[in-house]
Amino acid sequence: MKKCSKCGELKPLEDFYKMKGMKDGYRNDCKACNLAAKHDRYVQNPQREIARVKKWQQDNAERLNAYRREHRKLDTTKQRERASHLKRTFGLTLERYDQMVADQGGRCAVCGRQPEVGKTFHIDHDHETGVVRGLLCQPCNHALGLFQEDADVLRKAATYVAVHDPDEAYNLALGRRRVMELIAGR
Numbered sequence: 533m534k535k536c537s538k539c540g541e542l543k544p545l546e547d548f549y550k551m552k553g554m555k556d557g558y559r560n561d562c563k564a565c566n567l568a569a570k571h572d573r574y575v576q577n578p579q580r581e582i583a584r585v586k587k588w589q590q591d592n593a594e595r596l597n598a599y600r601r602e603h604r605k606l607d608t609t610k611q612r613e614r615a616s617h618l619k620r621t622f623g624l625t626l627e628r629y630d631q632m633v634a635d636q637g638g639r640c641a642v643c644g645r646q647p648e649v650g651k652t653f654h655i656d657h658d659h660e661t662g663v664v665r666g667l668l669c670q671p672c673n674h675a676l677g678l679f680q681e682d683a684d685v686l687r688k689a690a691t692y693v694a695v696h697d698p699d700e701a702y703n704l705a706l707g708r709r710r711v712m713e714l715i716a717g718r
């Protein structure tokens with residue numbers, strides 16, 4: 533435990549940045565106070581802080597490049613962007629997305645198709661509340677959007693397709709023909 537020199541609170545050592553040269557090996561101000569001071573300095577003079585960071589990057593170019601190379605190896609840019617998009621837009625982590633895919637058996641929640649190779653599912657969500665409902669293939673997601681997620685219109689569309697099913701139309705025509713033959717006495 534250590535007392536912060538700025539806020540005066542007694543905090544565990546994990547709440548302090550390490551610093552060589554200090555008696556106990558930690559800074560005297562806690563992380564929260566240190567970050568608040570950095571923020572205040574930036575607000576007062578952003579150009580000075582930007583110049584300071586750029587100078588550090590130039591003075592430590594090899595260290596910075598090594599860090600960036602290692603970071604790139606660990607995670608591709610595409611994965612980072614996907615993870616960021618899922619979190620920012622839907623509040624989902626990649627792990628949660630993968631769990632949803634597994635829960636749906638790797639298939640679209642509407643038609644049951646698997647996504648094309650290299651493609652991911654679309655996140656179906658309620659546009660009013662933002663609540664995620666499931667994962668859909670692109671055609672199903674677009675269809676719901678085009679029908680404006682209106683359940684009545686979707687039911688009417690399903691009825692329309694069923695009534696105009698080519699097999700059903702053929703059977704109806706055969707039935708009419710038989711009725712006409714019976715009437716004609718054949």
